[in-house]
Amino acid sequence: MTLWNPSVYLEFGSERLRPALDLMAQVPLETPKRIVDLGCGPGNVTALLQQRWPKAEVLGIDSSNEMLAQAKENHPEITWQQGDIAQWESSEPVDLIFSNACLHWLGDHESLFPRLLENLCDGGVLAVQMPNNFAAPTHQVIGDVLGHDHVLCPGFPVQEPEDYYNWLSDRTSRLEIWETRYRHILEGENPVADWTKGAALRPVLEGLNTQAEKEAFETAYRAKILEAYPKARDGKTLLAFQRFFLVAQK
Ligand SMILES: C[S@@+](CC[C@H](N)C(=O)[O-])C[C@H]1O[C@@H](n2cnc3c(N)ncnc32)[C@H](O)[C@@H]1O
Structure with missing residues (x-):
C-alpha cells in the first residue's frame, strides 16, 4: 500500500482544495445528518464538510495512518477511522458520501460506484472528484523514463x-x-515535479528497489518535466489539470 506523506501532499494545499470546494458547491443537500469522507487524507476537506453542515455527524475514513494522525491532530472534534474503501460498508445509511481525489486509487469502478450508492439513504448523495489527467506529461513521463x-x-x-x-x-x-480543466499557477524551480511527488510518483518511488534507482529515476523525471512544462515570463509554471466530477443522488 502506498505510503502517504501529509506535508508533501499539503504543499500545494490551496490548489488541491479548489476542486473539493467546486464539488461541495454542487451537493444538493440542506441538512444531511450523516456524512462520510472517503479517503479523507489529512482532513482539511473533512473539516470544511463539517463547517458547511455543522449539525451533521462527520466521519473521515482513510487507509493511511500517517494521514489520519495529521487529521486527528488538526481536528480532534471530528471522528476518524482507519479503513480500506474497497472493503468499506456503512453500519447505517449515510446522507452524503464525499470523496475528493481518492477513488482513482481504487480499481473496478463498475462494481465500486454502485456499491457505494448502496450505503446511502433515500435521497442521499454520492459526490466524487477524481483527477483525470493520466495522458498528461506528469504521468506519461513516468513511462518515458x-x-x-x-x-x-x-x-x-x-x-x-x-x-x-x-x-x-x-x-x-x-x-x-462534468469535467473541469484547471490551470494551476505554481511557483518554484520545478513545481510540477514537486506536485507529482506528493501523489502520482509515490507508488513509483516506493516500488523501485534501490536508492540509486530511485535517485536516477527522479533526476531523469525532473529534467523531462521541466521541458514539458516551461515557465511563463514571470517565472511561474502553469499546470493544466483535468478533473472528473460526479454527483449522484439516490
Ligand atoms: C490525494 S489524497 C486526498 C485526500 C483528501 N480527500 C483531500 O481532498 O485532500 C488520497 C487519499 O486517499 C487515501 N486512499 C487511497 N486508497 C485508499 C483506500 N483503498 N482506502 C482508504 N483510503 C485510501 C490515501 O491514503 C490518501 O490519504
Missing part, C-alpha cells in the same frame, strides 16, 4: 463519463457528471 510497459507505470483508472452514467443512471434520481 521507465519504459511504457514497466509494471510501475500508472494506468488509466478513471473510465469514460458514459460508463459512470450507464452504471448509475437507473439507480439514481439525479445524476450530474
Whole structure:
C-alpha cells in the first residue's frame, strides 16, 4: 500500500482544495445528518464538510495512518477511522458520501460506484472528484523514463463519463457528471515535479528497489518535466489539470 506523506501532499494545499470546494458547491443537500469522507487524507476537506453542515455527524475514513494522525491532530472534534474503501460498508445509511481525489486509487469502478450508492439513504448523495489527467506529461513521463510497459507505470483508472452514467443512471434520481480543466499557477524551480511527488510518483518511488534507482529515476523525471512544462515570463509554471466530477443522488 502506498505510503502517504501529509506535508508533501499539503504543499500545494490551496490548489488541491479548489476542486473539493467546486464539488461541495454542487451537493444538493440542506441538512444531511450523516456524512462520510472517503479517503479523507489529512482532513482539511473533512473539516470544511463539517463547517458547511455543522449539525451533521462527520466521519473521515482513510487507509493511511500517517494521514489520519495529521487529521486527528488538526481536528480532534471530528471522528476518524482507519479503513480500506474497497472493503468499506456503512453500519447505517449515510446522507452524503464525499470523496475528493481518492477513488482513482481504487480499481473496478463498475462494481465500486454502485456499491457505494448502496450505503446511502433515500435521497442521499454520492459526490466524487477524481483527477483525470493520466495522458498528461506528469504521468506519461513516468513511462518515458521507465519504459511504457514497466509494471510501475500508472494506468488509466478513471473510465469514460458514459460508463459512470450507464452504471448509475437507473439507480439514481439525479445524476450530474462534468469535467473541469484547471490551470494551476505554481511557483518554484520545478513545481510540477514537486506536485507529482506528493501523489502520482509515490507508488513509483516506493516500488523501485534501490536508492540509486530511485535517485536516477527522479533526476531523469525532473529534467523531462521541466521541458514539458516551461515557465511563463514571470517565472511561474502553469499546470493544466483535468478533473472528473460526479454527483449522484439516490
Ligand atoms: C490525494 S489524497 C486526498 C485526500 C483528501 N480527500 C483531500 O481532498 O485532500 C488520497 C487519499 O486517499 C487515501 N486512499 C487511497 N486508497 C485508499 C483506500 N483503498 N482506502 C482508504 N483510503 C485510501 C490515501 O491514503 C490518501 O490519504
